[in-house]
Amino acid sequence: MRTTPLTAIGLAGVAVLALTSCSAGGGGDSGPVTITYTNFISNGGNEENLQAIVDAFEAENPDIAVEVTTLPYGDYSTALQTDLAAGTASDVFDVEYSNYAQYQANGVLAELEVDDPGVYRDSVLEAYQTDGAQFALPSSFSTVVLYFNRDLFDAAGLEYPSSDWTWAEEKAAAEALTDKAAGVWGDHQPVSFYEYYKVLAQNGGDFLDESGTKVAFNSPEGIEAAKWLVEKSGTVMPTIEEGQGTPDFDTNLFVEGKLAMLHTGIWVFGTVADVPFGWDIAVEPGNTEQASAVFSNAVGVSADSEHVAEASKFAEFLTSSETMVDTRLESGWELPAISDEAELAGYLEQGNPENRQAVFDSLDGVALPPVVAEGQQEMQDIITEELVEAQAGRKSVEDALASAEERINAAIGG
Missing domain, CATH: 3.40.190.10 (Periplasmic binding protein-like II)
Structure with missing residues (x-):
């Protein structure tokens, strides 16, 4: 979001757009599996930054191809609701914290097995858990x-x-x-x-x-x-x-x-x-x-996806990889929800404001939206x-x- 206000942030959906349905890619001789990802986080200036992350993922995973659809924030929620109702949602899609509970309760999110939960900042990762199970991975926070x-x-x-x-x-x-x-x-x-x-x-x-x-x-x-x-x-x-x-x-x-x-x-x-x-x-x-x-965005994997394993792998890369961290910090594109303070050290040294440490100190007492x-x-x-x-x-x-x-x-x- 501009995390608008997370944050913080909301704009009303003004258009109903059909999202790309789950692509059924082949394996083996038929080429890489193709998964789809629909997002709003890159809209408005960060499309190239997102593509750089996707390119790096595909380079590391030549057996998986990612098709990206980017929508304006104001259109995204209505479009996603429409595709979830129709069963045509993308394999991976953006999730705002304020909508997480509804999506999880409706069973549209696949449960995720996270290889290394410790890479994420606890307070943000736990926001997307229900009864101890992980149903989305935080991609950024403000x-x-x-x-x-x-x-x-x-x-x-x-x-x-x-x-x-x-x-x-x-x-x-x-x-x-x-x-x-x-x-x-x-x-x-x-x-x-x-x-x-x-x-x-x-x-x-x-x-x-x-x-x-x-x-x-x-x-x-x-x-x-x-x-x-x-x-x-x-x-x-x-x-x-x-x-x-x-x-x-x-x-x-x-x-x-x-x-x-x-x-x-x-x-x-x-x-x-x-x-x-x-x-x-x-x-x-x-x-x-x-x-x-704290306003955060996350990515979830569709419970109806034909490629949950591949989609989950992409979701983890998109939210925790070194490429993602470097891209976000260098471009000023919100903050990655990672726990490694050393990786975030460069952010603290960017100056103006001088007291960037306050961004992280504010996480000592978090008030998440009801x-x-x-x-x-x-x-x-x-x-x-x-x-x-x-x-x-x-x-x-x-x-x-x-x-x-x-x-x-x-x-x-x-």
Whole structure:
């Protein structure tokens, strides 16, 4: 995803495209087995990087050929759903974490035997396990961090954000840095599902109950977390009327030097790399505990594939090979979900931001998006809608969460 936000990230499918069906390649005298791979991760500039990985795999495995189909992210989910229903999905296909539970429950993912599980970062690998069994392999991850404008902090005589900051320190700095007359704002954090589940975790709350079929966020912890988000509007960050919530508004504000702190993903590094001021990142502050949003993509193998062994071999290469690691790090194409810190050392030395270590430190406390087997998109949309109602002042936070509780429970069968 841009991991958009993982991250973080979602766009609605706008087109139904038929994906290539599983190819039946021959073996022996008839040539290499052909497997198919449909993806969205390379769309928008990384198609050649993906092809380099595929070429390296085919060179190491001359008995396997890979046919690649790349779709825009906005089209991908609808297209995959269509092909899964028709039984024509590719042998290997991209899986977003937020959709994993539904795919696994529906039996469309083959169980995978991983040659070396230790090559993967545990917290990301385990996200694609069910009852101890592996049903997808993480291909990349992105984290959400706190960006900050060093020049604005220096001018105000404030210390930079650190890994031990809490909401209290962030709020105090944001208030001190906000200068509405000059058009400078202290903080920006989207009012959305993807921020709410994370700040809820930072406040010691749960989005779903233990059964996973009912919400649990309408609690004192949940109310406090919602207020943390919506009460920034008009105080330390712009209001909806001033543009907050429109695409790229927050990033553009930061690039213009008009925003002191920004909560967003590491996919923004390239966008802000050449700004005419000093900037850096830190692990996002928590309240009762530290919890960072991690957005990940994975690849799964179709349970209906005629070539599960070959498809699984490709899936492992695509997610753990040295070629993949080098290609991703050299191109800045998200981060590989590997455990070997030595292989990632080059990433830490790329500079700008200086504190790239915060990307990995944020993995010490991970807040994964809550997922349900049915009604995932409805759940996400409802909590965003209700929180925006509170942000706009049309509902109290308490009424918004009560309404969200009722609507989401109905949508997910709770």
